[in-house]
Amino acid sequence: MEKVLITGISGGQGRLLTRRLLESYEVCGVDRVAWEGAPPEVRVHQVDLRKKKFEDVVRTEAPTAVVHMGFIRHFRADQRTRHDVNVRGTKYLLDHCQSYGVQKLVILSSGYVYGAFPENPFSMDEDQPLSASRSYPEIRDLVEVDTVASAYIWKYPNIRTCVLRPVSVLGSFVHSMLAEYLRQKRVPTIMGFDPMMQFIHEEDLCEAIALALEQGLQGVFNVVGPGEVPLHVAIRECGGIPLPLPEILVRPLFARLFRYGLAPYPEGAIDYLKYPLTLSGKRFADAAGFRPLFGLEEIFQSVRRRE
């Protein structure tokens, strides 16, 4: 039986993925935090991806496949650490995969790397340049990870490397910044803006990763959910009330609050509340036969129920 190593296994998505993959694979994982209550057959190693100890884990576990979702996606850590863990950690992981005979590699990037701009096309495909750094420099580490991972496809074609760029993931278990944002009672929005947004259920994302592994997909793929809705509809359906604020006040206020560690994200994130970032999932649907099972209603329900 194939053996899969999951980085970031202790997170909500990692745990869900573990349960999904246990049906057909042997699963082990690494993370910086422990997973209390992990299934007994799943070994979880508490290591930092940048340390030698991680290399030892890869060598001894000798997985045939790796799913890399061990990224810091929040801003609670300082910028340098976040960048270092994400970019250098990924680089080392890729090196270890090459050194220790990993055959399949799935990297969970993010749809946010394209950046939200007013002139964005309706359905951006994978050839759209990754411009997030232009207005949101704080997530340039995610852009760099994506770029390094995509280059890996060409550099080591013997490893089936697959980079997945999912739209915003929502569900009962995942903790994403967007999920935290939508779960508030009064959700701040930018006055006069209401962009179309896409969402995917956490279990559908698990399914997408499983498909990529099963079929040994190679390439870069957007992973898209059931459809798009305007932001205010998403807020309403998650049980919140939109709180429109004028941008001219919010932007500078947010920039200052973030600098003093009092805001969860920097002002560059505000663009995602103004401009559309909608992706085309055609390439993945054609290549893997992926169809999301959970509709928008169910996705929003899973956010509501968690309260």
Added chain:
Amino acid sequence: MLRTTRAGLASAFKDLTGAFVPVALRELDRELRERLAKVPTPLNEYGYDRFGFSPEAARKAFLPAALFYRHYFRVETYGIEKIPSGRALLVGNHAGQLPFDAVMLGTACLLGAEPPRVLRSVAEFWIPRIPWFGVLVSRGGGLVGTPENCAAMLEAGECVLMFPEGARGMNKPYSERYKLQRFGPGFMRLALATHTPVVPVALIGSEEQQPGFTNLHKLGKLFGFSSLPVTLGFPWLGPLGILPLPVKYRFYFGDPLQFEGDAHDEDAAIEARVDTVKAKIVELLEHGRRARRGVFF
């Protein structure tokens, strides 16, 4: 308790104002609702299409537009049935300093075409930056005119409106009325790439709605505007000067033109096809101007 009181007050307010709203307006609203329900655009379970169009939101914007359509510009259309079902690219002359012509054409397609269509007007790339207005354009079916967006719309079977003259046509002085300015060839490459029929349409009336004498480009740039026209009403009458004269609009639609060929063909070949469309619009404009008796009636 506060919530029920608020809901109660809201419904009482609605009943009260409803009593004062003239029957004609409610009739018009109902007509718009019926027409919008017949538009062949797939909507998701929340009433939005994937491009951001919402019949509910659009209806509110179409009400004042429909009032202008029926009572101010008193629009007459000739040959609107020539717009084919499915994908179509409407191309016409642009004029009038502000895009009232696009709004009236959109209203014509909703009220006058069978089945009713929501005309997808191509907007400048800076429109989504404007608060409220950007959302309004999107909810009404508009789109930013990038090649990818236009192709996506056409491939979804929508009817897209493009003015190849752009601001050149819209902001031209009164002395240039009914003289077609340079046509950008993008629309032809788009039509070839997506195998879309081009429907030429001549707009009579918009050329005289806001006679312009000159354009203070440089002054406008200081304030962040791409152009600052000096017209009969603006800037003397202030914001009131934005309202155009009550000209009578007449739209003449030509037969759809199907073009075949390589979208990446050299400029000369594309220009030749563009000239065919231009000639057709000129022909329709001449016909329309000869047929009318006056500018306002």
